Amino acid sequence: MSTKTKLWNLLKNGGLFIIFAAITFKIFIINGNVKEITSAISHVNLGYIAMGIVAMLLMVFCEALNIKRCLKQVKEYSTLFQCIQYSFAGVFFSSITPAATGGQPMQIYFMHKRKIxxxxxxxxxxxxxxxxxLVTSSMAIISLIFNFKFFNTTLGEFSILLYLGIFLNMIFLFLLLIAIFSKKLIYQGVNLCVSIFKKFNAEKAEIFKKNALTEIERYKQGAECIKNDKKFIIETIIIVVIQIAAFHSVPYWVYKAFGLSSGTLLQFIGIQAALYIAGAALPFPGAVxxxxxxxxxxFKTLFPVQLLSSAMILSRGISFYLMILISGLGVMYLQLKLNKNTAPIMNLE
Structure with a gap:
């Protein structure tokens, strides 16, 4: 795919994100009581808002730590700081692309540019x-079990998205595990690609097949190494639990910032986990x-009605819009660093 095409795709997805964000801003902020919202936000405890921001940075750190551990497991070296940059790339590109499809390919691309x-x-x-x-789906299911009555009476027709989100995520997890550990599926995928490429260029198709088989052998060795290391798998899941809990804790810190105290941290994490999985059912950029x-x-039963809109703005502002800004700066830094030693980042040919 050419540089121009890739750049156009990124601009198109970014434009789609901006349109959704603008519509959201119009519906939830401009049409609301701006004076009331501004007044409520101006009186929050900034210490708890800072805790929400720290929680999001902890989420990025945990993902970076797992990336570093996974790379080390397959004998690839990368510093934690470099892995934090990859994590920021994942946050940024996942946020501006439908169904978060852009994050992981860009992470892989950035790693490849560093000779991984x-x-x-x-x-x-x-x-x-x-x-x-696995952790995201498990948290949502556990939350649904323990809060079934709450969700059943509170969500109404919105509950359909919750069930659909859980169903789709479980299917995706199942297919992902097959893709990771199924040797037969990997070879079938390569053979399919080769058969298609041969219709256009037989010589390049053979070169692709040779390179792909070499990469598959490396991939298989790494997958076997990881599959047989139970301690590594358990530690990875524990780190992800911390990562997701930090991510889902943001509404709680906003809740505390308004001086509220009857709700518990676990309660907020559970409800936010369900909300996250429901949002994943629809392929909007960043679930905008x-x-x-x-x-x-x-959260309408946890926040007083007069604070609900303000709480939503602060929570989404911290967990989504602020993170887009921070991760975008991280991607810019990564691009500048790579440009010193390699071709421009958008040159994907």
């Missing part, structure tokens, strides 16, 4: 995604619109 073998980069990212999906509207539904 594509097979190892792909395996590291797929292991991280699998652990993430769904995240905001869902917050008003999921």
């Amino acid at each position: 073998k594509i097979s190892n980069a792909m395996l590291a990212i797929m292991i991280s995604i699998a652990a993430y999906q 619109g769904i995240g905001e509207g869902g917050f008003l539904i999921f």
